[in-house]
Amino acid sequence: MSTDQLAELHLHIEGSLEPPLIFELAERNALSLPYNDIDELRAKYEFTDLQSFLDLYYANMAVLQTAEDFADLARAYFRRTAQAGVTHAEIFFDPQAHTERGVSLEAVVEGLADACATSEREFGVTSGLIASILRDKPVLHANQLLDDLLAMQAPIIGLGLDSAEVGYPPSLFVDVFAKARAEGLHVVAHAGEEGPPDYIWQALDLLKVERIDHGVRCLEDEALVNRLVEEQIPLTVCPLSNVRLKVIDNVEQLPLRQMLERGLSVSINSDDPAYFGGYVDDNFSALEAGMGLTAAERQQLAENSIRASFVTV
Numbered sequence: 001m002s003t004d005q006l007a008e009l010h011l012h013i014e015g016s017l018e019p020p021l022i023f024e025l026a027e028r029n030a031l032s033l034p035y036n037d038i039d040e041l042r043a044k045y046e047f048t049d050l051q052s053f054l055d056l057y058y059a060n061m062a063v064l065q066t067a068e069d070f071a072d073l074a075r076a077y078f079r080r081t082a083q084a085g086v087t088h089a090e091i092f093f094d095p096q097a098h099t100e101r102g103v104s105l106e107a108v109v110e111g112l113a114d115a116c117a118t119s120e121r122e123f124g125v126t127s128g129l130i131a132s133i134l135r136d137k138p139v140l141h142a143n144q145l146l147d148d149l150l151a152m153q154a155p156i157i158g159l160g161l162d163s164a165e166v167g168y169p170p171s172l173f174v175d176v177f178a179k180a181r182a183e184g185l186h187v188v189a190h191a192g193e194e195g196p197p198d199y200i201w202q203a204l205d206l207l208k209v210e211r212i213d214h215g216v217r218c219l220e221d222e223a224l225v226n227r228l229v230e231e232q233i234p235l236t237v238c239p240l241s242n243v244r245l246k247v248i249d250n251v252e253q254l255p256l257r258q259m260l261e262r263g264l265s266v267s268i269n270s271d272d273p274a275y276f277g278g279y280v281d282d283n284f285s286a287l288e289a290g291m292g293l294t295a296a297e298r299q300q301l302a303e304n305s306i307r308a309s310f311v312t313v
């Protein structure tokens with residue numbers, strides 16, 4: 001495996017919407033924002049938990065209206081993540097967050113697919129799209145979304161599960177995940193971010209996911225850790241996200257070294273870089289400063305990211 005490869009496997013493209021682009025798109029689409037300037041908007045980026053972040057994340061998406069907006073968003077991410085050293089990105093998007101406010105699924109998919117189609121040529125980053133179900137919306141909407149994506153032959157590589165976790169267990173989505181698997185899609189789910197270890201068990205046993213997004217709460221359950229190690233289920237960990245959403249107090253609290261020593265397949269990801277203080281390089285820098293991440297550990301994390309990706313290398 002080449003040493004200079006790095007994959008980002010846990011990135012919500014809407015979470016890469018930086019404040020300057022929010023203002024640019026508001027102007028382009030003749031929308032008025034409830035903030036006078038970028039500083040006033042940035043002052044809102046203080047979160048107490050996942051929901052307090054999601055409220056702003058969904059509100060800011062209002063500026064994303066056309067296929068061009070989505071393409072510009074994704075290109076901005078590819079440009080920045082290439083600088084971070086990322087060579088492959090598997091990108092989440094939240095279709096329901098857009099269709100529910102009147103943006104067509106076609107516009108969303110067309111714009112993102114357009115940027116992905118040229119990401120390697122333009123930025124040296126290979127890419128794939130993963131449509132994520134909003135777990136706090138009705139299950140019927142999730143089924144309809146998958147049907148719509150399949151009907152339009154959307155160029156997606158997988159199905160994911162995100163948004164408010166507690167109270168919305170993976171078990172709700174057994175049918176839609178079974179259908180996605182039958183259609184040859186990869187399947188992943190957010191679990192064990194704020195939710196309990198039981199949600200990780202459910203994601204594995206009921207949804208049969210190939211990766212767990214976040215998953216840091218697995219450490220509360222020794223039998224679960226054993227299972228994740230034995231089956232080498234990748235965990236896409238997001239240190240700065242965990243700090244900003246108060247899952248942990250600081251990066252030192254993330255027992256990353258123990259996770260690696262235990263043999264868990266951990267990778268480092270930015271989740272929502274415009275909201276949580278940076279991209280993959282910023283996450284690595286925080287780990288170096290906070291826990292003295294070594295070059296060997298960094299290399300291990302990079303290798304894990306490539307092995308956990310849905311491309312063959």
Ligand code: HPA
Nearest residue numbers: 012162163164190271272
């Ligand atoms: O960290 C997250 N967790 C759940 N849903 C999300 N949607 C965007 N980011 C996240």
Ligand SMILES: [Zn+2]
Nearest residue numbers: 012190213271
């Ligand atoms: Zn996430």
